[in-house]
Amino acid sequence: MGVHYGRQSRRASWKCGCALMAGALMAPALAHHSGAMFDDKVSVTLNGTVRQFQWTNPHCWIQVVVPDKSGPVEWSVEMGSPSQLFHGGWNPKTVRVGDAIVVVVHPMRDGTKGGLFVSATRGDGTPFGAVAR
Amino acid sequence: MRSVPLAVAILALACAAAAAPTAAAATTAAAAAPTATAATTAASAATAATAATAATAATAATRSSARVTQFARLPDWTGLWVSAAWSLGISGRPAGGEQELKEKLQLMRPPPYNAQWAAKYQAALQDKAALATRNATFKACTRSFPALMEGPQQFQIATLPEETLLIFENGQVRHVYTDGRPHPAGDDLWPTPLGDSIGHWEGQTLVIDTVARTASEPLAPRAWFAMLSDAAHFTERLRRIDADTLEEQLRIDDPATLAAPWILTLQFRRVTGVNRMIPFDCVENDRNQLIDGKLIITNP
Incomplete structure (x- = not known):
């Protein structure tokens, strides 16, 4: 359990800064709002427990409580819309309160405990099951 | 299971209509005849008002059979459709990356x-800061035309004789009137934002x-x-x-701006x-608020 930051070395992050600037000018794309708030060059792995799964528009959210040195910290993980998750084989019961979860996010640039969903597995490493339709 | 006979009847009528519009029209007229006859009989024994009702019913029957014929000529575009440029995963992000999406739009x-x-x-493009x-x-919850046609929203197409409806998952609807009216x-x-649309069929092309x-x-969003x-x-x-x-060929004529x-x-x-449209909206639980010029995530 805990938070793992997948950041580059200092030299790499200088390059990364240039790429980010280019990215901002390049026009990020997202259905509901700009994606520029998320740092897509950094991946954070959250190993914690699901407190809430919001199956809502315009975005679904997983609230993950992650143990930290100073105590539990709650992260807000933004996903696509119910339409997009449904299309991906999810439904409102795919993730349940109390589930152990390992979720990778692109974190907020402003340092708040939130991020954009990249991928997730259950605590034991198995995938969240997709429903065949 | 009680609805099965009705469904079979509708299916049979639809098949007959698709195979032979003229035969279908005759079938419909015949099916409507007993009702019209009954109404006419009642009218002869009752008031003028009843006669008027009978006339209306007869007109409706005629119009109905013509409408079934028109319906049968329309293409079947049922199902859900989405712009081929977009492929969003469960993250809500383009599967092929943003650069790939941008090149397709x-x-x-x-x-x-x-x-x-x-x-x-x-x-305007030189103002990189802006x-x-x-x-x-x-934030983009609705789109103007033509951006709506190249957006990520799934849509359904309902082709009726009088109009074609393009029904998008975010609740936007384009009404394309095909009854011969002008703008x-x-x-x-x-x-x-969507303009005023009228249309006509050229064979199977709308x-x-x-x-x-x-x-x-x-x-379009990002083409500010x-x-x-x-x-x-x-x-x-x-x-x-x-x-x-x-496939849609979109031609834009605008002599005031275009060469x-x-x-x-x-x-x-x-x-x-997917087996049904899942509606999209931006009001149920919008946690991405624009505060002091910055998009933030609010607490649940």
Whole structure:
């Protein structure tokens, strides 16, 4: 359990800064709002427990409580819309309160405990099951 | 199971209509006849008001059979469709990355502006700070036309004899009237983000004519500085090119801004892996608030 930051070395992050600037000018794309708030060059792995799964528009959210040195910290993980998750084989019961979860996010640039969903597995490493339709 | 006989009857009628419109019309007229006869009999023994009712019923029966014939000639575009440029995963992000998406979006390309508008457009693009701010802070829950046709929203197409409806998952609906009416005249026509659309069928191709689009609307999200005049005229030719693909030729005429007509070809693919439309909206639980020029995540 805990938070793992997948950041580059200092030299790499200088390059990364240039790429980010280019990215901002390049026009990020997202259905509901700009994606520029998320740092897509950094991946954070959250190993914690699901407190809430919001199956809502315009975005679904997983609230993950992650143990930290100073105590539990709650992260807000933004996903696509119910339409997009449904299309991906999810439904409102795919993730349940109390589930152990390992979720990778692109974190907020402003340092708040939130991020954009990249991928997730259950605590034991198995995938969240997709429903065949 | 009680609905099965009715469903079979409807299916049989639809098949007959598809195979032989004239026969279907005759069948419908025959089926409607007992009702009309009964009404006429009642009228002869009762009041003038009842006679009027009978006449209305007879007219409705005739119109109904003609309508069934018209219905049978329309293509079957049932199902869910989405712009072929978009492929969003469960993250809500383009599966192939943002650069790949940008390259696919035709409305992101520079319009074939005349010299005056090309200069304005290029000057606007030079303001990188303004562009970056717009790109970093935008929220888009609805789209204007034609951006709606190249957006990520899934849509359904309902083809009726009188109109074709394009029903998008975010609740936006394009009404394309195909009953032969013209655009509204004079002051009854005013600019709107979707414009005013009328259409007609050329075989299995729907030809849509759209005017009165709001001039201040950018052509698409992220194409903030690409504008057209309020005299822009849009012609879409929409047809199915295979079982799972619709293709639309979109022609934009706008002599006030364009040096030549802008002709784009958009494709829509059939959405698979879903069995119904899942509605989208931006009000149920919008946790991305724009505060002091920054998008933030609010607490649940």
